[in-house]
Amino acid sequence: MHFRTEIRNVTIVNEGRTFLGSLLIDDDRIDRITEGEVCDLRTPADKVIDGTGCFLLPGIIDTHVHFRDPGLTRKGDFFSESKAAAAGGVTTVFDMPNCVPQTTTAEAFREKWKIASSKSVVNFGICFGATQSNASELSRLDRRKVAAVKLFMGSSTGNMLVDDEADLLTVFEQSRLPIIAHCEDSTIIAENLKAAKKTYGPDPAIIHHPEIRSEEACLRSTELALKLAKQTGARLHVAHLSTAVELELLRSAGENVTAEACVGHLLFSSEDYARFGTRIKVNPAIKSPADRDALRKGLTDGSIFSVATDHAPHTLADKVGGCVGAASGMPIIQFSLLSMLSLVDAGVLDIAQLVKLMCHHPADLFSIENRGYLREGYMADLVLVRPHVAWTLTPNKIQSNCNWSPLEGQTFRWKVERTFCNGFPIYNRGHITDEKYRGRPVCFAR
C-alpha cells in the first residue's frame, strides 16, 4: 500500500524557476510535479494539502553542523538538534567531527553513525576529521558512506589542529573526498592574543575577538589551503568565509575550490557585539560590516557556493566571559532558512538563489544521491514556508537543547509550516509530529 500526499496550488521553487503547481508524494519519493492550477491525478491522493499562498522548496541541506554527540551532550545531542533542524525546514545535516571522542578513527565513525541512526529525526551525513596522524586512513575511507573530510587548519577546536605544512600536504594528497577546511592561522592568532592580553587583561572583551582572530589570520590560512588545492587537485570547500579579502582570493581559484558562507556571518557584523555580546562569538570571528556586505554580495555573484549554519549549541553558562573565557559557536539551525528568507525580503538574493545555495549546490558538491532538488523519483525532502506572517522569536519556540538563540526577540516575516523528510511529515506548524521517526543516512554517488 502506497500513501500518496498531494500538495496543491503551491508556489514551487526549483532549479532557477518559481511557478504555481502541485507536487505528489508517493511514500518516500516525489512522484509527480505538475504546473498550473489544475492537477490531473488519475487516482486521487490519500491526503491533500492546500498550499495556497505558500512556497514549496527542497528540504534544506546543511553541510556544517555540530550536534555535540557523543561526549558533549550536555550542550545538545543528535535528537534535540535534529528536531531543531526539522523545525527549521532542514532535512539533511552533515555533522562535524569535534565531539568526544573525535570522529577521527574508523571506530569513532561507526559509533557516530550508530548514534545518528538511532537519534536523528532528519537525514544525516558524517564527516571524518583529519589529524596529524591519520592521513593514511583518509585514502581508505568509504566514499559512498563518508560525507567529507573536515580539516581544521590552525583552529582552536579540540586538538584536531593540523598546521604543519607537510602534514597538510599529506591530507590534501590522501583525501579522495571533498575537504571542508576551517582556515585560520594559529601562529597569527597566538601572537594577536598575547598582544591583546597585554593591553586588555587576561580575558579581553568580546569586541576584540576580530582583532585576535583577525582578517590576516584567515587570509594566510586560506591562501595556504588554495595553494595546496592547486598543487594536489584536491576538492576543497573553504568553510565559513568571514572576510572580503578571502572572497577576492577565491574568485581566481581553480574549479576544484568552492566557498561556504554561514548564516551568522551573513546576518551579523562587528557592530553587533555591543548588543549581542558573546552570543555571537564564533570562529572565525564575525568581522566588519564591509566584510558582511561582501559576503552578502557573494551570494549572488557566484563566489559563495553554499550556505550552511555551523550550528554549534552551547549552554549560556559556557558563553560567559570574553575572548578567552566564552565558548565559540551559536545555535542557529532552526532559523537559518527563515533568516535567509529575511535576506530575500531585504533584496540581498532571490528565493531561487537561496534554493541553489542551500539545497542544489550542497547536493551537487558532495554528490548526494536523489536529494537537493524537486524532481520526480527523488526523495521527498521538502519544506513548505509561508510568507507575510509576523511572529517574534521567544525561547519557548526553541527546539535546541540549550534553549537560547542569538535571534531571540527578532520578528520574522516567514514561517516554516511543514517539513517532509523522506515523504514523512516530521514537522507540522509548531510541532515535531513523531519523535520516534528517524531520518536516514544519505548516500553519495561517488
Ligand SMILES: [Zn+2]
Ligand atoms: Zn564548524
